Amino acid sequence: MLVTYSEASRDLFETDSILFGAALAVCRIIGATLSKAGRATGQSSAIPAWRIRIEERIARARALIGRLICFRSGNTRPRIVRTVRMAFAGTNVSLSQPDITQKLTERIDDVKQRIAAWGKRIRRYTERSTRFNQNRLFQSDQKRLNKSLERPIVSGTGASPNQADTVAFWRSLWSEPVNHNEGPWTEVVVSQCTGITPMDPVTITPDDVAEAVRRSPNWKSPELDGLHHYWLKGFVVCHAVLADSIKRLSIRSRSRASSLLGSLTWFLKITIPQTRANTAPSRVYPLYIRH
Structure with missing residues (x-):
């Protein structure tokens, strides 16, 4: 059925609709669950156990600093006093000695240094993990x-x-005609390009389509047609039809290619300020999104 309908398709749009219908039919036949909301693109962010332990230590240390500061300010509630005694457990420091304020300040500074060391360890891990993920994603x-x-x-x-x-x-930059002074260098470039042999027309074959599809990820997020690359790999009989449709977009048939390209491509223009404070027209840049 796919061969019959594909050969009868008149353009790339009909071929795409036929392939989408075939993929949907296969999913229904095998009983696959279809997600209407789309696939989730985010990855699970599992936090290492050691990082969770360090963050818990930092939270407890910050709570300890808060209670030490409260005791230094004169708060003598039983819970505050009990926490301060636990902080000085194992030392010869007494809460009634004259220099207790200095001892409290030293203890607070010591806990702050520990928090800074723990935070630096987490930052080192985050930076290393970010570099590793970026290098892997670059490849x-x-x-x-x-x-x-x-x-x-x-x-x-x-x-x-x-x-x-x-x-x-x-509009003053794009819409109004401007007479540019080309200069003598353009004539030099034209004379240098006269001896260049034009490139032979590119012929798209079904093998080219199969090779391009083979290198594509199976379940990458689809475009507006909603068709994943997995189905293009499975429906081998459509490669010849796709190759024929791509030929119509070649330079040799400019009239047909221009109409197809105009239908396949749409532009969305969005103006984005450089920053929230810059609202001048020269700081508002138009962004073109092509599909």
Whole structure:
């Protein structure tokens, strides 16, 4: 059935719909559970046991510092006094001696240094783990790494940029015609390129499609069509149809390619201020998202 319907498809959109329907039919036949909300993209963030123990020590140490400061300020409640005595257990320090304030200050500084040492150990582990994950992600998915390194967009409550001024500023740069002075270097480049032999037309074969699909992750998040690469690997009979559809997007059929590319691609323009404080039109940058 897939062969019959695929050969009758007129363009890439019909082929994509047929493949999606075939994947859905297979899932229903084998009784697979279909998730309507989509697959979860986040990974489980398991915290090591040693880090949990250190964080608990830091929490207890901070509570101890708070009670020592309360006792130094004159708070003599039974719970505070009991905690202070436990803090000086095993030492020759008495709570009634004259220099108890100095002893309390020294004890507080000692606990603070321990907290700093524990926190530094956690930071070293976090930095090392981050470097390791980034190096591994650089080898497997550079696009995802670059996306993770981008600064998050912080939505502020300040004044928003003026839309009319922003549109007028960027329209003056993009919409108004400008006569550029090309200079003599363009003629040199043209003369150097006259002897270049044009590249032979690229022919897309079913083997090329199969090789491209083979290197793709099986269950990576799909695009708007909702079709995972797993099905393209399984439906081998569609490779010839996909190769034929891709040929229509080649440079040799410009009229057909332009119509298909126009349908396959859409742009979304979003204006993003450089920072929350900069609302000037020259600091509001338009971002184009192409699909």
